[in-house]
Amino acid sequence: MLDPRYPIGKFTPPDVMTPALRRQMIETIAATPGEIRIAVKGLNDAQLAAPYREGGWTVKQVVHHLPDSHLNAYTRFKLALTEDCPMVKPYDEAAWAALPDSAITPIEVSLVFLDGLHERWVNLLHSMREEEFLRTYRHPEFQGTRSLDHLLAIYAWHGPHHVAHVTELRKRMGW
Numbered sequence: 001m002l003d004p005r006y007p008i009g010k011f012t013p014p015d016v017m018t019p020a021l022r023r024q025m026i027e028t029i030a031a032t033p034g035e036i037r038i039a040v041k042g043l044n045d046a047q048l049a050a051p052y053r054e055g056g057w058t059v060k061q062v063v064h065h066l067p068d069s070h071l072n073a074y075t076r077f078k079l080a081l082t083e084d085c086p087m088v089k090p091y092d093e094a095a096w097a098a099l100p101d102s103a104i105t106p107i108e109v110s111l112v113f114l115d116g117l118h119e120r121w122v123n124l125l126h127s128m129r130e131e132e133f134l135r136t137y138r139h140p141e142f143q144g145t146r147s148l149d150h151l152l153a154i155y156a157w158h159g160p161h162h163v164a165h166v167t168e169l170r171k172r173m174g175w
Helices: 019-040 059-082 093-098 100-104 107-127 130-134 148-173
Strands: 136-138 145-147
Touching: 019 059, 019 107, 019 130, 019 148, 059 093, 059 100, 059 107, 059 136, 059 148, 093 100, 130 148, 136 148, 145 148
Parallel strands: none
Antiparallel strands: 136 145
16 A cells, blocks of 8 residues: 555655756656646545645645745755855745645645746756756755755656645545
8 A cells, every 4th residue: 555645655866867867857847737737627625625644734735835845946946056055945844834825825826826937947947057957055954965956856756746645635535
């Protein structure tokens, strides 16, 4: 049985990053807005209010989390491209998901936000030279530095991870 927290498995960075793998990851990121739209299509308010697992976020919170998280990732890319190994600021994802805007804002607002954000982000990713993916940043929760290749891999996993939260819930519930 799948662990409902990790329906596509836990994140594992690639052993070796190649230009072909990088392109594939960028395409995965480009596809995320459309994939989450498909995943939530036709869900009613009660279904959007359902947690994807016991103790987990609601579907609506998952949808709102995506642009919150991906905006932070996009910002981290821009910081690492314009500064020398910047320290990025973490944020409390659970606290953000619990803020009232996640409950009162229709998901369409975050879906539109995600569309525009990903268009900008993917344009940035496509414009980057191979050596720019080796640029680094520091995160106070981790030892050492992380490369933009590593961040790219995380977010190529992150979108499908949350899409699968919704699609697996729909399967389990027969929606």
